[in-house]
Amino acid sequence: MVSQAGEQLLQKTELFVRLLPDDFQCVCTLSEELTLPPGVTLFSPGETATRFYILIRGTVRVFKRKEGREEELALFTAGDTVGDFDFARQGRYDAFAETVEETDLICFPAARFSLADITRQYPSTMARVLLQSLAMIANRIRTTQRLISRNVPWVQELQRQAFEDPGTGLWNRTFFEEELPQMLSMPVGLIMTKPDRFKVLVDSCGHSAGDEAMVKIAALLQYLVRNYGKGWALRLKSNETALVLPGCSPTILRSMAEELYQRFLQIPPVGLPDGTTFTFSATVVYGLWGEEKKDSPALWKEYAQTVYDTLMNRWQEGGNGVYPAFPC
Template sequence: MKDLLNLLKKTGIFSQLTGEELEILAGNSELREYGSEETVFETGDPASELFVVSSGEVSVSRITEEGKSLQLARLIEGDMFGELEFFQREAHNASAKAGANGSTVLLQFPKEGLNFQDLLSAYPAISARILHAFISLIAGRIRRTNNLITDNSPVIQELKRQVYGDTLTGLFNKTYLDEQLHTFLKNPGEPVSLLMIKPDNFKWINDNCGHDAGDETIRVLAGAYAEELGERGTAVRYMGNEFAFVFPSLDRNGAHETARRLQELVGSLDLSAVTGSGDFRLTASVGIAVFPLHARDAAALIAEAHELPLLGRARGGGKILFPEDKEAAGGS
């Protein structure tokens, strides 16, 4: 009985009960010993008890659609499990078994042969306090989960960095532009310019200096672009040596002027440390698509701008093109 009382006192939903109430609870609980890897319950079993680990450990797992066992949790001394299904009177949605290293002892409430509904009727005050503690426990879990998944939480920021970050440059990647550009396009009355820039003669670096030199050049470009943009726009390494820039509130004329400055920036870069020669200079072509002038959704806006730098290179390089320049030999 003493072991039961000590364990109940340490368990969250029982810790606020009085000594007398804990003794009643202990009298309706029991300690059960399980052998190595012995099953506690299976998926689909009725949840007629809740458990607390007294000693040893418990593995909770579920079978995936592929038929493989997926471990959801490893529980140790003091951990409670099965309580959610128990209080909701649902079947278990996972299986639990004792650990593989020796025996495991679990507190089981209520003990074998007792029904929780009967205990509710026999001890309404205790039952009400336990249920209130359970509701508080669940509410606390929800609050912690909500805090965990807020946009500004460190966990979510790290996940976003991994999903949307380009490992070579530290800029955003193609996935970011494909999935998040739509968030910039909420007001049809406010222009958003998408610029996509690609060096015309980048192949010379890869062919003559190697792909490591090509990667280093991409890093140099990324650093220069980020410094030039500051807080005015969002820079993305889109594909290979092609970069994209999103500029809220920038109209057609402003986008053209920005593209011209970016071309000048590319042409001014000193790549002698990469190429071994101070004579080589990059040139670049830029494609521009403006929302809602050229497209009214993100995918279409990207499609309009993405093909233009290659077209600019085919026309001799150093071009700034809009979608309307595709048919005629236009552009600047």
């Protein structure tokens, strides 16, 4: 729990500024205020970013160690937030953070809580915090790009961390929803796919088998993008993926959807513990956006949602085929 002054700081924090009152009170309950002496390490490179800190008083320095020497990256003082970007992207810290002097700060979540535990206990609140974190990441990337050349290596690395799915190397849903609409030139081919009976594989062989299968599926998508010469391969949710193909004709779009389906069928079968074999197939839905005069970047999300809804409907009906999102 935090003091009234601590609550005021939390309310100004980018991750919590738009939370509903009940959600915000939950965040306050899950936070704690600490007074730390100089030289205390808050986090180190490689550690999973399970919490972040808001300074009330004092100073924290962030630095890296290279060849026995320390390279100072930033100094944070009262009102600053430390580690929130790594926390928001659920990644790992890439530097050290250490108190310079006696420092009062707020820690979220408190040390006695694990992120997994509070997510299970307060799923709705943490879901809204996660949604706000995605918006924060996208906003910071856009702000950085306005200030600094996109070709600066550390900006490119920031983009990669924010927009890449760590399990497959595909572009992620945040990129699909926040950045991609600004980069599209019409017409755009959109192919969405979902493997059939995937739960059978995961329930029988474990999540590691599902992860391995997703890596193979990602390779199929990336191959098709390379072969087409442009576009994006994306992971939208757990096992739902997409291809976005700018400048695509109806004939090529249909052909690529068919090829993707055939390549799913060619993924090597997996032997199950009960002696049976899991063979791969997929539900593939495609649509061409930008043919109508009414189409505009502002309508991209609405169009993509329609294609996704068609995908899920076809998959629930049995899938295992290629379907147009808008039948003629």
